[in-house]
Amino acid sequence: MAQVYFDDVKEGQDIPTLEKTPTNRTLVQWAGASGDFFELHYDKEFAKTMGYPNVLVHGRLEAAYLTQLLTDWAGEKGVVKKMSVQYRGNAFPGQKLLIKGKVTKKYQKDNENIVELEIFVENPEGQKITPGSAIVALPKK
Amino acid sequence: MTTDSRKFAKTLDEVKTYLGKKREESMEIDGTVIRAYCECIGDPNPMWKDTAPPGLVTTAMISSGAMLIGVPLLYKRSVAGGADWEFFKPIKKGDTIHTSHEFSELQEKASDKGPRLLMVYKSSHKNQKGELVAISTNTIMNY
Numbered sequence: 001m002a003q004v005y006f007d008d009v010k011e012g013q014d015i016p017t018l019e020k021t022p023t024n025r026t027l028v029q030w031a032g033a034s035g036d037f038f039e040l041h042y043d044k045e046f047a048k049t050m051g052y053p054n055v056l057v058h059g060r061l062e063a064a065y066l067t068q069l070l071t072d073w074a075g076e077k078g079v080v081k082k083m084s085v086q087y088r089g090n091a092f093p094g095q096k097l098l099i100k101g102k103v104t105k106k107y108q109k110d111n112e113n114i115v116e117l118e119i120f121v122e123n124p125e126g127q128k129i130t131p132g133s134a135i136v137a138l139p140k141k
Numbered sequence: 142m143t144t145d146s147r148k149f150a151k152t153l154d155e156v157k158t159y160l161g162k163k164r165e166e167s168m169e170i171d172g173t174v175i176r177a178y179c180e181c182i183g184d185p186n187p188m189w190k191d192t193a194p195p196g197l198v199t200t201a202m203i204s205s206g207a208m209l210i211g212v213p214l215l216y217k218r219s220v221a222g223g224a225d226w227e228f229f230k231p232i233k234k235g236d237t238i239h240t241s242h243e244f245s246e247l248q249e250k251a252s253d254k255g256p257r258l259l260m261v262y263k264s265s266h267k268n269q270k271g272e273l274v275a276i277s278t279n280t281i282m283n284y
Contacts, residue, residue, distance in 0.1 A: 020183065029181040036208070037146065040220075045143040050218050059221035064182045067196035076188055080195050084225030 003075040006113035006138040009106055015073045015117070018099035020065050022057050027093060030061045057091035062099075062121045062130045069099045069119060070134055077139040083119070089129030091121065098122040101134070112137045150213035156247060156258070159212040163243045166209075170197070170236045193232040198240075198266050198275050207242040207262040207279060214283045215258055222259060222282040230274045237269040257284035 022030075027041050039046040040056055047055045063085050070080045091097055098121070105116040115138055121130035150156045168174070170193055178197045179189050186194075232238060246261035260281040266274050 026181065029177075033177050033181050038208075039144060039146065043143055046145065049143075056220075060224070061182070063224060064178075064196040067194065068182060068184045068186075071184075071188070071194060071196075072186065080228055082225070082227050084223070086223040087221045 003077055004073060004138060006106065006115065006140045009103055009115055009138065011103055011106055013103045015069070015101040015103065018065060018069050018072065019096060020099060021096045022061060022091070022093055024055070024093045026061070027055065027057065030058055034058070034060065036060065052090065054092045057093060057095075057097075059085075059087040059130065062087075062091060062097070063132075065097070065099045065121065066101075066119050066130070066132060066134070069101055070117070070136055073101070074136045074138060079137045080134065081114075081137055082135040083132060084134075085119075085130050085132035087130055089123060089127055091123055091129055095124050097124075104133075113140050147219070148211060148213040150215050153215060153249065153258075156213060156215055156260075159210065159244050160247055161243065161245070162210050162212070163241060164207070164210045165239065165241050167237055167239045170232055170234060170238060172234055175234060191234045193234065193236075195226075195228050195231075195275070198232055198238060207244075207264060210242060210244050210262075212244050212260060216256070216283050219281055219283045222280040224277065224279045226275060226277040228275045230268070230272055232268065232274055236274075238266050238274065239269075240264055240266045252284070255284060257282060259283075 031037050041058050042055055044055055101117045101119040103115055104118050107114055115136050117134045119132045119134050120128040123129050175189055175193050242264045245263040248259040250257050262279045265276045268274050
């Protein structure tokens with residue numbers, strides 16, 4: 001993967017999109033890895049009692065995809081410094097999710113080359129179900 | 142069989158008694174932990190060999206610990222509302238991460254769908270040298 005440099009980043013530019021299709025298997029793996037065994041994420045009958053048609057993808061799994069979006073882009077010399085997300089919509093297993101980001105601001109502060117981004121997870125209906133923001137430091141040429 | 146592992150409170154005051162409650166946990170970050178995380182999310186980046194992806198500490202370890210504080214819910218439905226993370230140092234293979242979770246804030250809100258609670262958990266993550274590697278906040282919506 002080629003290293004991205006602060007010099008080459010433009011405000012308003014999109015960063016490369018990640019595609020993810022979490023399955024029931026992914027949710028079980030995530031439950032095991034995270035220790036989050038809330039029934040909403042593997043028991044369809046339980047999900048129905050809460051008003052959902054199916055089990056839900058863990059919000060934190062979507063957040064994990066967003067950190068991958070950032071680390072893939074920032075490369076070995078880039079550093080993810082901050083990230084925040086809001087869980088506004090639901091994702092269901094089997095749906096193709098697009099993990100996206102756009103540069104909103106770049107500046108230098110305390111000898112660091114800072115890039116601010118808008119990030120979000122988009123569902124197949126084109127809705128931003130998990131919007132957020134991030135701050136990344138990038139190397140300079 | 143469908144189970145429900147959650148605990149419920151009868152009154153808001155009962156939930157409030159949990160404010161400030163903490164839970165500590167530790168996790169050794171070995172190659173297996175890093176590999177399990179990367180396999181699960183599908184992140185084949187070769188950078189994650191001796192260094193853990195930042196998503197690991199925040200997303201993989203936090204859930205169980207904060208929930209184990211055992212704060213009861215007031216309403217039937219609960220979902221994650223939002224979260225934020227600040228990363229200070231990379232986590233390396235071989236580190237032991239000590240996490241402290243706190244049930245730090247409770248907000249009661251009215252909405253057109255009825256009352257809801259915002260339950261805020263704050264966590265800090267330090268390595269075996271006592272260096273702060275990350276802090277995070279997670280909000281659970283209960284309605």
